């Protein structure tokens with residue numbers, strides 16, 4: 001009887017949540033855009049009643065930590081990617097940390113990354129793609145990018161290799177895939193791990209295959225501006241059972257045991273095994289094979305993800321269409337270079353990157369100020385050149401990091417590039433307003 005009442009009450013609550021969405025949120029989606037009055041954000045959450053209903057349902061279940069929603073979301077994400085394993089974590093930065101630290105595990109024998117080993121990276125980066133390398137005491141080796149793609153200049157890869165190189169760790173800049181076939185075969189030739197920071201690129205492809213699935217490990221961010229959201233959140237994915245086992249251990253405190261939270265003795269030998277020099281039969285639940293973290297996310301976050309992931313194919317198409325409209329409207333503007341995809345790449349763009357050419361007659365900051373004055377939100381290309389930030393001031397070149405060749409294009413992007421939004425919530429009226437505002441500015 002209580003169960004029946006509870007079910008009825010729950011369905012009434014969920015019904016009301018959906019009604020609330022339709023009353024409060026839906027009209028916002030369809031409000032007419034007034035240029036000059038309304039802001040054009042660079043990104044935003046795109047959701048409907050299903051996200052809100054899932055979230056309230058998960059709240060009523062009150063499991064709070066990693067549970068059935070998280071497992072369901074992990075399965076769906078792995079299925080979307082066509083991979084065997086996906087692990088939910090609490091941010092894209094945590095995903096990068098976990099992916100990198102996974103490759104430092106002693107379980108990987110002489111392929112593990114040790115302190116002092118080198119990892120090929122770019123300086124035109126988001127900070128937390130580089131941070132885990134430095135924090136661990138490995139040495140990032142920075143390569144320049146190309147101006148057209150804002151991705152690693154693959155013609156320089158060989159110049160970065162040394163006997164201590166163990167891995168390549170790169171992001172697909174603003175959703176634009178770096179040259180995966182070339183980077184992958186470079187890694188294979190030199191026996192290097194490849195981590196793809198796919199935080200800005202979920203749904204992008206190269207030669208038909210999804211980014212994030214080419215390397216040994218891929219990472220995602222589900223922070224609201226990204227290709228789908230769980231609020232805060234991220235994921236690590238792989239096809240390799242050993243990497244998955246290590247990542248799971250490191251995500252969950254470093255433990256040896258793999259029982260879900262609230263479940264005991266999945267292995268069936270909780271009190272009978274020998275580990276290290278612990279007493280025989282020391283509780284498997286409290287045996288630590290790694291010095292790990294707790295990077296888990298909650299069922300509340302995952303419940304939103306379960307609704308969002310169903311929208312991902314549509315989001316991807318809308319991002320591509322918005323890029324195409326912006327490119328058609330701005331491709332001929334003198335003095336502005338638009339980021340483009342490599343041959344074979346099919347980006348689900350995160351943003352529309354423009355670099356102001358030296359001959360333009362205006363600067364990037366002047367263009368940014370003009371756009372912001374006209375209520376069009378702009379963003380720089382993240383850190384620009386991470387080496388020029390205060391966080392690198394105390395680090396020593398040649399010891400804590402290396403630069404292979406110059407970083408002229410990285411600096412050019414730092415000085416002259418900015419990006420505007422093209423997220424799925426952007427309608428044609430907003431896109432056309434951005435085009436008209438940029439054209440008018442560039443032509444006067």
Ligand SMILES: Cc1ncc(COP(=O)(O)O)c(C=O)c1O
Pocket residue numbers: 091092093094096126128129171197199200221222223233234
């Ligand atoms: C390329 C890249 N990597 C990692 C991250 C970090 O993700 P999060 O904000 O979820 O920590 C971001 C964030 O925007 C990013 O753009």
